[in-house]
Amino acid sequence: MFYEQDQHHNNEEIKTGKLTDIIMVDGVINIWGLVAIIIFYVIIFIIGIVAGRKSKSFGKDANSTDLILAGRNIGPFVGIFTLTATWVGGGYINGTAEYTLSSGLVWCQAPVGYAISLAVGGLVFAGPMRSAGYMTMLDPFQQKYGPVMTALLYIPALLGDLFWSAAILAALGSSLTVVIGLENTISIIVSAVIAVFYTLIGGLYSVAYTDVAQLIMILIGLFLAFPFAMHHPAVSPLEMTSSSWLGSLTENDAGLYLDSGLQLIFGGIPWQVYFQRVLSARTVGQAKWLSIVAGFFCLVCAVPAVMIGAIGASTNWTETAYVDVYNQTTVPSEEYKNILPLVLQYLTPPAVSFIGLGAVSAAVMSSTDSAILSMSSLFSHNVYRPLRKFLCRGKKASELEVVWFMRVAVVVFGAVATVMAIYITSIYALWFLCSDFVYVILFPQLVCVIFLKQANMYGALTGYIIGWILRLGGGEATFNLAAFILYPWYDFENSAQRFPFKTFSMLVSFLSIVIVSLIFHVLFAREILPKRYDFFATCIPKPEEELEDGEEMDGPEKTGLSNLGYNLEEQAKQENNTKL
Template identity: 55%
Template structure:
């Protein structure tokens, strides 16, 4: 296979540009002193401005799978099935409306902080598993998409391209943390925008394209069958609400200077996601309206289903001049790395803070946590590389990451923020029940058989048209709420003895947790937060409370006067 030298040179120049921006951003990080503190590396000192926040939030969502998938689904199923741009845009809107303000006001550092604060360190560590898998599968999917793109345009083996791209993202993420990720996102977003839009007029005017409006209703604006409506609604809800509980999203929210700016950047980034998907959608419509027999495409016509995931790079390769093709290739490479670096940093941050420090080394210093995070960056990158190199179906990775987050994490996040009576028992019950029903529904994309055959199950294709993913999410939510209220009633009414409160979250609460609950009662926590520092790094004087404050807190009340006196004596 002969490699296109001009295309290879274009890729090298682009990667050198990204590395240069990453190194410059890492120097900015060192000048502000943020490399001495793990929290500052994770969140760039909570000093991300509104404009940079909008760019990095948009670039994070607009990944290689997002761009390639938009064009692919328009060719294969029609415009109405192109749900990802609208679904993810709505997820940013709902995230800004219902979660961004609360999470940023509390001063959390990662998405898992509220879970560990309310449900305990072990439950938070358990919830790290779907969060980690989501980030790893997402990164693997976008890296695999890049490999497919380069194999079409540059005609090089996909595996070396995947490895080199991952190493580039690893390098600048490692040296600069969120500073490097955010500033490289700006460069990458501009490359995506101009690289795709500059390709549109050349593709539209190619002689093999009959015009995207001529037979639109036959080529790319296709109706949705009535039988597919339940599956359509299921997929749309998955994209919308499953797009909220991602570590990469909350990393940008929590790095904002204020809670209001965290909300605003969510809303504007939602518009950015639609804008960035528009040229890919147009190129998809062009591909669906093209007579591929009039091009140099060496494959079969009509294009077989197994080649459709590469339809966007094919359009750039065979419908645009070489120079424009390589610019578009840079855009696709930018889309991949803008998502990969964010997911890698997010997963590594959650591991270092919510697993290593919370579960194994509560006395770990900031320097130690920072080094653990750096090691975790290597680990997450290696896992994503394995997925990208070994898993044949990019679509299967996409399904896995989206389903785990939607079914398990979204109801958990909603309850930890809005259901005051939710507890560890409910969280564990929801986790187990939701996971069981999702796995029992099967997944043809990865060869997982269905244990539960819902109405409309197709025994030949193993497809489940019934919206069982949303049902699984609802089971997680109802199990969490139901078990929380049930255990709260059983323990507080005395039906179950307090010694059976093994998670120590209802009646058998340790003194140190009651002290933390007393701190929570301070209104000033909304400004400084229990889990983070104020922008200036000053300690909140409002969190200095007296023994009398602790004694009068309702959390210290006991069933008997004797127990109250004992607790009072132990605190004093």
């Protein structure tokens, strides 16, 4: 997800049609390549529809748990595949190749960062969340703080998924343009429509089972492509060009490198696309292990992308057809983002190129459908349910109503992401900024709401505001937002922060939540302040029967909600069942 941070600098060329004009010589489209992509899309569509028949999304038996969590019936095999495929998206594959070429392998932090992030998520967060029986990542906030704070935290979660899905759809459009000459807009619309349709029908069932097919295609396509490219006559031995693709670090890069690494590790946890897989696992034990194993597979999937980036750095492009098409002797820096489709197009046989392109398409769709389902799940369960109850004076929404509202949200969010992918030139920048906010804002909030029993609305709101101020105070070059807080080691010459200010902002936000929550907890618990002054009513635990509708969970797991903590007894039972 995080590789989009640099791609926004070059996205404008694609949107203005520059690349399309170059590739679509005389309006010619590679028919065999188009046929290969159509076959791939038909296969994915059929798998999605067949898998969707397992869900209860229609009629009187319509069930939102089936759509959001596949009835909590995702086994370890499908769980590992769907979690891996979600992380290994178009940005992951294209970005790894791009960074290896442009900045060197040492700066490709995402593969290792993601692996550690998934391991930390499995070891630390999967257990408490799954054993409590939550439906979404925002449920603990809904129960502890109420709908207002949940709505505030929904903003960065929504924008992160929205811009992520739009960015990777745009990346797919450019890849299809490079390899088969298909117009950018058509590529984006067709891919989005297919992903939206099978997500609409089957929810997580369709998404998870198509992810299995998509991950297999990713592994076959990319591992097949790079050996062919490596042995192309125009490619020099990689060991002879290692200085150009391994990269290097300087002392001045330490703060930035640390900041980005920690953002990848801890900022990769508070995403609904991650917790949707964890919460759909059959048992607590499976929820933990699928996360850890998926981290390993994410590393494996990065290997061919790294190799392709190294191959791009080792290629004499004058010995390829690239020169005739682009009238350039080397790949310019503004086109580094397209190095993966360029290698597929000019350094591999057509059949291998089409299979590799299928891998890229699979990577994009496996992330797009997950992001769309994530946005819709949070909206229907954590926004619509409590809003409906408030507007209708306590009347709860039926399961059928929630299901239909979720399906409408899938269409709306899918359409918005598609339009943004086609028309907005700064998607990559916007998305990376939102991933910043996920790290700075959501991560400390998630830690406190799960593990700090005394956490309350006063601390959460304080940490939320301070986190925004400190992060925005560091400036954002993407939007020409000048820094009004000059952190240590500020680079005045380049107007850049060298201090790991994002991590600093996250830590200060975390400490603010803890300190303010404890202060107000003591004030009200010891009646230093009368309880009538507890305006947010979050320092005094609510009886279970007073929980909001959106807070109420399904099934026997509801027993773990009253204390919002780690239900050790329930966990032990499920782990014993797993062993048996």
